Amino acid sequence: MKLKSALLAGLLAPLLVMGAAPALAQTPMPEDPLDDRSVKRVERMEKVVRELRAIVFQGRDTGKPVVVQPAETEAxxxxxxxxxxxxxxxxxKxxxxxxxxxxxLDQARRASTEQKTRGDALEARLGALEAKLTAMETAAVQAAAEPPAPPAxxxxxxxxxKQARQFLLDGDYANAEAAFSAYVSNYPDTARxxxxxxxxxxxxxxxEAYGDAAGAYLGAVRGWPQTSWxxxxxxxxxxxxxALKKPTDACKTLDELAKRYPKAPPAVVSRAASTRVAAKCA
Known part of the structure; x- marks a missing residue:
């Protein structure tokens, strides 16, 4: 690089002397101006000269290797x-x-926050409604489990x-039971x-309250009444x-049925025979 700097200095010395010496007698130039291409060539040459002078002065003043840049640096x-x-x-952009x-993103976050708030509010309302519904269902189950009080x-x-019999015909067995039980308690000695x-x-x-049913039937047939029922x-x-697992008593009752009611309806006789089989009567 130092060698290149010395060569450049040697080449530029005459140019620098020419630039520093007094102007020589110039040959008159023709009056016609240079064409555009010549002007551009001259400008490029002047640009190169300026760059070379800058390089030479840089090497002279600093004493450091000169970095030569291309002439098209400005471009x-x-x-x-x-x-x-x-x-x-x-x-x-x-x-x-x-x-x-x-x-x-900020708008989406705000929308998400608002949506979450609405969702939480809806969940709270839904929870309250579910709690009310659960309470109503519990009350309904309790009401269904507790038979209504029969009318007086x-x-x-x-x-x-007649009122008790109508309850039975309507399939309202709970009220029919209460009404017939009240009748038996209130009128224990009537004909009915x-x-x-x-x-x-x-x-x-x-x-399927077979124990209580057996007691009621036993009271009904005491004395073996001659009635249709x-x-x-x-x-x-x-x-x-x-049903109470008392087959011996069941068989004795069936024997009395055949003895006391020999003209019982065919349906009663048929069911009595099947009951004997279930009780394993001799």
């Missing part, structure tokens, strides 16, 4: 400037896009029996009290005893 600088300008524009995305029986025994016991046994039998009451007594 490269302009190109770099343009590229930097393009990069700045691109960066501005990217920054704008980032700002837009940041704004959109009429003071007239005939009306009281044994029949009331029979119907009371029916309401208990369909509810007596054979069926005796049969139901034996079936209740079978």
């Amino acid at each position: 490269q600088i302009l190109t770099l400037g343009e590229r930097i300008g393009d990069l700045e524009q691109t960066l501005q 990217v920054n704008g896009q980032n700002e837009t995305l940041t704004h959109d 029986p009429p003071a007239d025994p005939a009306l009281a029996f 009290t044994p029949e009331a016991r029979y119907w009371l046994g029916e309401t208990l039998f369909v509810r 007596a054979p069926d009451a005796t049969l139901k007594l034996s079936r209740s005893l079978v």
Whole structure:
């Protein structure tokens, strides 16, 4: 590099002397101006000379190796400037896009927060409604488990029996049971009290309360009354005893049924035979 600097200095010395010496007599130039190409060539040459002078003075003044730059440094600088300008524009666009995305993200976050707040409020309301519904269902189950209080029986025994019988016909076994039980308690010695016991046994039998049903049937057939319902009451007594796992008592009751009611309806006779099989009667 030092050798290149010395050679450049040697080449430039005459140019520098010419630049420093007094102006020589110049040959008159033609009046016609240079064409554009010549002007540009002269300008490029002057530019090269200036750069070479700067290089020489730099090496002379600093005593350091001279870094020779291409003559088109300014063009490269302009190109770099343009590229930097393009990069700045691109960066501005990217920054704008980032700002837009940041704004959109902020809006999305706010919307998400609002949606979460609404969701929490809805969940709270739903929880309150579920709690009310649970309380209502519990109350309904409790109400269903507790039979309603039966209406007060009429003071007239005939009306009281008719009301209890209507409950039974309507399938309201709970009220029918209560009404017939009240009748038996209030009117223990009327002509229809044994029949009331029979119907009371029916309401208990369909509810599979076989112990209470057996007691009601037993009270109904005491004395072996000759009524239309007596054979069926005796049969139901034996079936209740079978359900209570008292086959011996059931078989004795069936023997009395055949003895006391030899003309029982065919349906009663048929069910009595099947009950004997269930009780394993001899």
